[in-house]
Amino acid sequence: MPKTLTRFFCQSCGSEAPKWSGQCAACGEWNTLAEAPNEAPAAGRRSSRSGGYAGTTALQSLNEVQRDATERRATGLSELDRVLGGGLVAGSVNLLGGDPGIGKSTLLLQLLCAIHAEQPSIYVTGEESLSQVSMRAQRLGAGEVALPLLADTQVEAIVEQARRLQPKVMVIDSIQTMWTDALDSAPGSVSQVRESAARLVRFAKQTGTTVFLVGHVTKEGAIGGPRVLEHMVDTVLYFESDQGSRYRLIRAVKNRFGAVNELGIFAMTETGLKPVSNPSAIFLTRDSEPVPGSTVLVTREGTRPLLVECQALVDASHLGNPRRVAVGLDGQRVAMLLAVLHRHCGIAMADQDVFVNIVGGVRVSETAADLAILVAALSSFRDRPVPHDWVVFGEVGLSGEIRPVPGGEDRIREAAKHGFKRAIVPAANKPRRSADGAMEVVCVKRLSEVLDAL
Numbered sequence: 001m002p003k004t005l006t007r008f009f010c011q012s013c014g015s016e017a018p019k020w021s022g023q024c025a026a027c028g029e030w031n032t033l034a035e036a037p038n039e040a041p042a043a044g045r046r047s048s049r050s051g052g053y054a055g056t057t058a059l060q061s062l063n064e065v066q067r068d069a070t071e072r073r074a075t076g077l078s079e080l081d082r083v084l085g086g087g088l089v090a091g092s093v094n095l096l097g098g099d100p101g102i103g104k105s106t107l108l109l110q111l112l113c114a115i116h117a118e119q120p121s122i123y124v125t126g127e128e129s130l131s132q133v134s135m136r137a138q139r140l141g142a143g144e145v146a147l148p149l150l151a152d153t154q155v156e157a158i159v160e161q162a163r164r165l166q167p168k169v170m171v172i173d174s175i176q177t178m179w180t181d182a183l184d185s186a187p188g189s190v191s192q193v194r195e196s197a198a199r200l201v202r203f204a205k206q207t208g209t210t211v212f213l214v215g216h217v218t219k220e221g222a223i224g225g226p227r228v229l230e231h232m233v234d235t236v237l238y239f240e241s242d243q244g245s246r247y248r249l250i251r252a253v254k255n256r257f258g259a260v261n262e263l264g265i266f267a268m269t270e271t272g273l274k275p276v277s278n279p280s281a282i283f284l285t286r287d288s289e290p291v292p293g294s295t296v297l298v299t300r301e302g303t304r305p306l307l308v309e310c311q312a313l314v315d316a317s318h319l320g321n322p323r324r325v326a327v328g329l330d331g332q333r334v335a336m337l338l339a340v341l342h343r344h345c346g347i348a349m350a351d352q353d354v355f356v357n358i359v360g361g362v363r364v365s366e367t368a369a370d371l372a373i374l375v376a377a378l379s380s381f382r383d384r385p386v387p388h389d390w391v392v393f394g395e396v397g398l399s400g401e402i403r404p405v406p407g408g409e410d411r412i413r414e415a416a417k418h419g420f421k422r423a424i425v426p427a428a429n430k431p432r433r434s435a436d437g438a439m440e441v442v443c444v445k446r447l448s449e450v451l452d453a454l
Helices: 078-084 104-115 130-139 155-165 190-207 228-232 331-345 367-382 408-417 447-453
Strands: 004-010 033-039 093-098 121-125 149-151 169-173 210-215 235-240 247-255 263-269 272-275 294-301 304-316 324-327 352-358 390-392 422-426 440-444
Touching: 004 190, 078 247, 078 263, 078 272, 093 104, 093 190, 093 228, 104 121, 104 130, 104 169, 104 210, 104 272, 121 130, 121 155, 130 149, 155 190, 190 210, 190 228, 294 367, 294 408, 304 367, 304 408, 324 331, 331 352, 331 367, 331 447, 352 367, 367 390, 367 447, 408 422, 440 447
Parallel strands: 093 210, 093 235, 121 149, 121 169, 169 210, 294 390, 324 352, 390 422, 422 440
Antiparallel strands: 004 033, 235 247, 247 263, 263 272, 294 304, 304 352
C-alpha cells in the first residue's frame, strides 16, 4: 500500500505547508491552513495530476516541432473578440472575474446563445437552477435556442457529459463551486479550486474545447482562490464597472494568444450587453461652452486610442497639508507633476487643494496623461478655459522635458476623426504626414513651450 501523505494549503494565498500552524508563513493570514490529503501514486504509474498532455512526452528539437496556425472563431461580440485577441482559440481556457451582479453570467450566456448554431456549446451552472438560467435567456431574447444546460458541481460528471456531447465551447459558472471526489476538502477551498481547474484544463487541451471559467473576486478585487489559478489558464479577463454606471469594461491582464491590456466596452441594456464600437463618444460628453479645468486626453488602451476628458479643480486650501486627490490616476504621480510645474515654470500650488478626475470611470495608468493633468490643473488655477477643439498628450520628465509616448500618429489620427482642430504633442511624436482634416499639431520639447502654446 502506498503511504498516504497529508499536506496543508493556505486558503488565502495557496502556499503549501508540511504541517498545520495558526499563521501562514507566506502571507501572514491567521487560521487559513486547511488539510488536503494526497495519495502517492503507485510505483511505475504516472500520476493523473502531472498535468501532461497527449503527444508531449517525446523529446523533440525546437526546429522540428510542427507549427500549427492558431485558428480563431468569431464570437459575434466585437469587443470580446478584441479583448481575446481576435476570437476564440480551440483548447484555450479563459478565466473571467468580476464583482457580483456585474454581468459575467449574462455575457457568457449571451455568447453561447449566439454561437451555438455554428459551434455546439454547453453551459454548466453550479450556482443557479436551470429555471433561473432559462429566465435570463428569455430576457436576452434567446429563450428558443436549444442550448444544452447542466446543473452540476462535480468535475468528473461534468467532464463525462462534455466528452459525450463533444462541444466546441463550454462555460463553467463558477469554478469556486466545483469539486472533485479525489479530495475530501469542501468546495471552494484552495485545493478543490486548484484540482478542479487542473482537470478542466487537461480536458480542454486534450479535446480542443474552448473553456470559460467564471471566477469570484475578493473584497480586494482579486480573483478568489489560489494565485496558481491565474497561472494555469491561458487568458485572464476582469469585468469592471463604476457604481451605477451602465457601461461595463473588460480588460485582459493575461493572454497567451494575444496582446494584454486590451479593453472591451459594453453597454448594459434590457436585452443584454451591447458592444460599444465608438467609446470615445461616450467619454466626451462635455459642456456646450468651454469651462476652466477641463481638457481632452488621447490615451491608449491596448491597440486602440481612446479620447477621455481630464478634469481638475484647484482651490485655496484651509488645511495645514493641502489635499491631492486623484480619481482614475496615480495620486503620487499627480503630486510629482505639480512639483515639476513649480520647479521649472515657477507656478506654485503648495497652498492649493488639487483634485483630478478622469471622466467616465476609465483608469489611465500610462504616462501620456502627464501633460493633460498639468494643462487641466493650470487651467483651473488661472480660471482660463482650454478651447473645446484641443487635445493634449505627452509624458513630462523631472527635468521639465516632454517625452514621447507610443502610438503618437494613431492618437492624432483618432483626435482628427472626432473633429479636434489642434493637438499639443511631444516633438518626437511629430507625424510624418499631415493629420486628417485641418488639424494643427503643435510640437513641444519643454514644459515652458507648453505654456507659450496655451
